[in-house]
Amino acid sequence: MDRDTLNTAISDGPIRITMNDGSTYDIQDQKSMLVDATTAYVLQRVSDGRLRAVWLSLVCMVKVERLLTAPLV
Numbered sequence: 001m002d003r004d005t006l007n008t009a010i011s012d013g014p015i016r017i018t019m020n021d022g023s024t025y026d027i028q029d030q031k032s033m034l035v036d037a038t039t040a041y042v043l044q045r046v047s048d049g050r051l052r053a054v055w056l057s058l059v060c061m062v063k064v065e066r067l068l069t070a071p072l073v
Contacts, residue, residue, distance in 0.1 A: 001061035003035050014067040017042075020060045026067060 009015050010030050017025045017040070025042055027033050034041045040056040 001058045001064065003037060003058070006033075006035050006040060006058070006061075006064065009064050009066070012066065016065050016067055017056060017061055018063040018065075019056065020062050025054065025056065 010027060010033055014026065014028045017027065019025075025044065027042060032043045035058075038058055040058060040061075042054045042056055043051045044054055046052050
């Protein structure tokens with residue numbers, strides 16, 4: 001994965017990143033992720049409601065897919 005591809009993907013809406021160990025990270029918007037040349041810094045909300053920072057290596061990302069959002073009623 002490269003920086004431009006990842007930034008383009010998140011600019012179009014929520015995404016799911018799959019890492020080479022099988023773990024996945026759902027990212028809702030651009031405010032939850034910062035990408036440099038080698039790493040994506042992601043804020044994830046844990047079960048108790050607090051935010052946790054996760055560092056994801058770009059070379060370990062195997063897939064980025066768009067998450068479908070439910071329409072607002």
